[in-house]
Amino acid sequence: MRKILVIGSGKSTSYLIKYLLDKSEAENLFISIGDINIDHANQLIKNHKNATAFVLDIFDKKSRNEAIKNADIVISMLPARLHIDVAKDCLSFNKHMVTASYVSPEMEALNAEAIEKGLIFMNEIGVDPGIDHMSAMQVIDTIRKKGGELILFESFTGGLIAPESDTNLWNYKFTWNPRNVVVAGQGGAAKFLQEGTYKYIPYNRLFRRTEFLEVDGFGRFEAYANRDSLKYQSVYGLNSIKTLYRGTMRRVGFSKAWNMFVTLGMTDDSYTIDDSENMSYRDFVNAFLPYSPSDSVELKFRHALKIDQDDIVWDKLLELGIFNPKKMVTLKKATPAEILQKILMDSWTLGEKDKDMLVMYHKFGYELNGKTYQIDSTMVTLGQDQTYTAMAKTVGLPVAITTLAILNGKIKTPGVQIPITKEVYEPILKELANFNIVFKEKEVPYLGYNPLNI
Numbered sequence: 001m002r003k004i005l006v007i008g009s010g011k012s013t014s015y016l017i018k019y020l021l022d023k024s025e026a027e028n029l030f031i032s033i034g035d036i037n038i039d040h041a042n043q044l045i046k047n048h049k050n051a052t053a054f055v056l057d058i059f060d061k062k063s064r065n066e067a068i069k070n071a072d073i074v075i076s077m078l079p080a081r082l083h084i085d086v087a088k089d090c091l092s093f094n095k096h097m098v099t100a101s102y103v104s105p106e107m108e109a110l111n112a113e114a115i116e117k118g119l120i121f122m123n124e125i126g127v128d129p130g131i132d133h134m135s136a137m138q139v140i141d142t143i144r145k146k147g148g149e150l151i152l153f154e155s156f157t158g159g160l161i162a163p164e165s166d167t168n169l170w171n172y173k174f175t176w177n178p179r180n181v182v183v184a185g186q187g188g189a190a191k192f193l194q195e196g197t198y199k200y201i202p203y204n205r206l207f208r209r210t211e212f213l214e215v216d217g218f219g220r221f222e223a224y225a226n227r228d229s230l231k232y233q234s235v236y237g238l239n240s241i242k243t244l245y246r247g248t249m250r251r252v253g254f255s256k257a258w259n260m261f262v263t264l265g266m267t268d269d270s271y272t273i274d275d276s277e278n279m280s281y282r283d284f285v286n287a288f289l290p291y292s293p294s295d296s297v298e299l300k301f302r303h304a305l306k307i308d309q310d311d312i313v314w315d316k317l318l319e320l321g322i323f324n325p326k327k328m329v330t331l332k333k334a335t336p337a338e339i340l341q342k343i344l345m346d347s348w349t350l351g352e353k354d355k356d357m358l359v360m361y362h363k364f365g366y367e368l369n370g371k372t373y374q375i376d377s378t379m380v381t382l383g384q385d386q387t388y389t390a391m392a393k394t395v396g397l398p399v400a401i402t403t404l405a406i407l408n409g410k411i412k413t414p415g416v417q418i419p420i421t422k423e424v425y426e427p428i429l430k431e432l433a434n435f436n437i438v439f440k441e442k443e444v445p446y447l448g449y450n451p452l453n454i
Contacts, residue, residue: 001028001029001030001050002027002028002029002030002072002407003029003030003032003070003071003072003073004020004029004030004031004032004071004072004073004074004075004403004407005032005034005067005068005070005071005073005074005075006020006031006032006033006034006075006077007034007035007056007058007067007074007075007076007077007078007086008034008035008076008077008078009033009035009038009040009041009044009053009077010040010077011040011389011391011392012077012100012126012391012392012395012396013033013040013041013044013077013392013396014044014387014388014389014392014396015388015392015393015395015396015397015400016075016077016392016395016396016397016399016400017031017033017041017044017045017051017396018044018388019396019397019400019401020051020400020403020404021045021048021050021051023404024048024050024051025050027404027407027408029050029404030050030051030052031045031050031051031052032051032052032053032054032067032070032071033045033051033052033053033054034053034054034055034056034067035053035055035056036055036056036057036058037055038053038054038055041053043387044387054067058078058082058085058086061085064085064086064089065089065092065093068086068089068090068093068095069093071095072095072096072407073095073096073097073098073403073406073407074086074090074095074096074097074098075097075098075099075399075400075403076097076098076099076101077099077100077399080099080101080102080104081104083099083101083104083107084104084106084107087107087110087121088110090119090121091110091113091114091117091119094117094119095119096119096120096121096122096406096407097119097120097121097122098122098123098125098399098402098403098406099121099122099123099124099125099399100123100124100125100126100127100129100130100395100398100399101123101124101126102123102124102129103123103124103416103418107121107123107416108416110416111415111416114414114415114416115414115415117414118414119414119415120406120411120412120413120414120415120417121415121416121417122402122406122411122417122418122419122424123416123417123418124418124419125398125399125402125418125419125428126394126395126396126398126399127157127358127360127391127394127395127398128157128360129418130394130395130398130399130419131360131379131394131398131432131437132155132157132360132362133232133418133419133420133425134398134419134420134424134425134428134429135360135362135377135379135425135429135439136153136155136236136362136364137236137419137420137421137422137425138425138426138429139362139364139375139377139441140153140236140237140238140364141422143364143366143368143375146368147368147369148366148367148368148373149240149366149367149368150238150241150364150365150366151241151242151243151365151366151367151372152241152242152243152244152363152364152365152366152374152446153236153238153241153243153244153245153362153363153364153365154243154244154245154246154247154361154362154363155245155246155247155360155361155362155363156213156221156223156246156247156248156249156359156360156361156362157248157249157358157359157360157361158221158223158248158249158250158358158359158360159175159176159356159357159358159390159391160172160175160249160250160251160356160357160358160359161173161175161354161355161356161357162354162355162356162357162382162383162390163218163357164355165350165351165353165354165355165356166251168319168347168348169312169315169316169319170251170253170254170257170316170319170348171250171251171253171254172250172251172254172348173348173349173350173354173356174344174345174348174349174350175350175356175357175358175383175389175390175391176391178341178344178345178348179337179338179341181344182267182269182337182340182341182344183267183269183337184248185203185206185207185224185227186203186267186269187227188203188227188228189201189202189203189227190206190224190225190226190227190228190229191227191228191229191230192225192229192230192244192245192246193229193230193233193241193242193243193244193245194243194245195242195243196242196243201225203262204262204263206224206225206262207224207255207256207258207259207262208255208256208259209224209225210222210223210224210255211223211245211247212252213249213361215359215361215378215380216378216440217380218357218359218380220251220252221249221250221251221252221359221361222249222250222251222252222253222254222255223247223248223249223250223361224247224248224250224255225245225246225247226246226247226248229244229245229246229247230244235418235420236420243365249359249361253312253313256313257313257316257317260305260307260313260317261340263305264288264289264304264305265288265336266284266285266288266336266337266339266340267336267337267340268335268336268337269335269336269337269338270335271335271336272333272334272335273287273333273334273335273336273339276329276331276332276333276334276339277328277329277330277331277332277334278328278329279328279329279339280324280325280326280327280328280329281321281322281323281324281325281327281328281329281343282297282322282323282324282325283325283329284322284329284336284339284343285297285301285322285323286300288336289301289304290304297323298323301317301323302314319347320343320344320346320347321343321346321347322343327343327346329342330342350386350389351386352385352386353385353386354385354386355382355383355384355385355389355390356382356383356389356390356391357380357381357382357383357390358379358380358381358383358390358391358393358394359378359379359380360378360379360380360439361376361377361378361379362375362376362377362378362439363375363376363377364376364377365446372446373443373446374443374444374445374446374447375441375442375443375444376441376442376444377439377440377441377442378439378440379437379438379439379440381393381394381436381437393435393437394437397432397435397437398419398428398432401427401428401431401432402419402424402428405424405427405428410427411423411424411427
């Protein structure tokens with residue numbers, strides 16, 4: 001049998017493993033899943049005869065080498081920083097590799113050797129990055145084929161809660177790594193192009209500069225800018241484009257409320273708070289407010305952030321229970337971001353029957369024969385439950401489909417790469433359509449770029 005090694009069995013692997021198991025008989029596959037904790041993996045494989053879960057410590061080089069040496073292809077679903085050791089082992093043992101993570105400089109440095117050995121190291125083949133690349137390049141290539149010149153490209157993605165499970169005032173629950181949500185946007189100003197001019201939004205203003213989007217059947221959303229929208233300008237071949245903007249989608253009103261935490265410093269992850277394990281949630285909030293011998297924490301909070309009595313953001317704060325004097329932080333030497341994450345997980349963790357939603361929205365502006373045109377392309381995918389989420393579906397299925405395509409020789413070009421070529425995106429998008437991951441395109445009047453009121 002052809003052996004597929006999956007390293008890591010976190011929340012995003014449910015559909016990945018299901019796809020491979022469903023194909024295992026017809027494609028002669030055996031799937032081995034290695035993780036430091038195999039409970040989740042065993043729940044997913046359910047004693048399937050063509051799969052096994054085994055304990056694998058990624059830092060145990062001998063065990064890692066043995067597992068990789070015995071595989072025909074390796075899927076790494078580890079945190080991005082841990083891919084490089086797996087990649088080096090794949091080079092040593094001549095194995096193809098697939099990840100959903102961004103290409104790191106260390107991974108890129110392996111490109112020449114991978115090409116020399118005829119190995120495919122496919123990265124950024126999840127949802128964002130992944131499906132965003134493939135769906136965008138398919139339209140961009142189509143526009144170019146008919147002679148059009150791209151002048152605008154905007155791309156937005158959001159992992160959100162499905163309408164039927166939208167039960168809180170924030171219209172949000174965690175569908176991905178909560179830590180990534182809490183620290184989103186930090187580490188430098190957001191950078192993008194508007195009408196040929198470089199624009200920057202510093203972190204302290206990021207959540208107050210939003211663009212509104214309408215998705216047919218799902219209503220209105222807002223989006224804030226990603227940190228570096230220009231990262232793929234040359235990769236996509238958009239060197240002469242006038243407007244290039246990438247953002248993260250939320251429901252309208254989320255960003256304004258989230259900005260309260262940013263303003264007070266609660267999302268900071270650069271230092272630890274003394275005696276944090278003995279703090280209540282109320283103590284944590286009070287730590288960021290001025291001292292007063294008489295004013296309550298609530299009153300100081302309202303005054304510091306100038307929150308009117310009838311402002312809905314106040315109800316959002318109360319819903320989170322951040323002023324509760326009885327709920328304890330319990331985390332030792334925790335950063336503000338870690339404590340805020342714990343508080344939010346009380347309210348924003350998916351329930352057993354909750355369904356999530358993945359939304360993607362592209363805008364393409366182009367010139368053809370002296371006229372300007374615009375195509376808007378949207379995709380919405382709904383999850384089934386707490387395990388088979390839309391996030392796991394849109395991350396895991398592209399990884400699984402690509403892995404099988406490499407095994408079957410449908411993807412042949414070697415090297416460290418991302419899915420921007422027709423050889424890759426065409427078969428992957430075609431099969432994703434079988435799982436109702438489909439983009440709806442429509443032509444709209446070209447209005448140019450005018451988000452953020454700037």
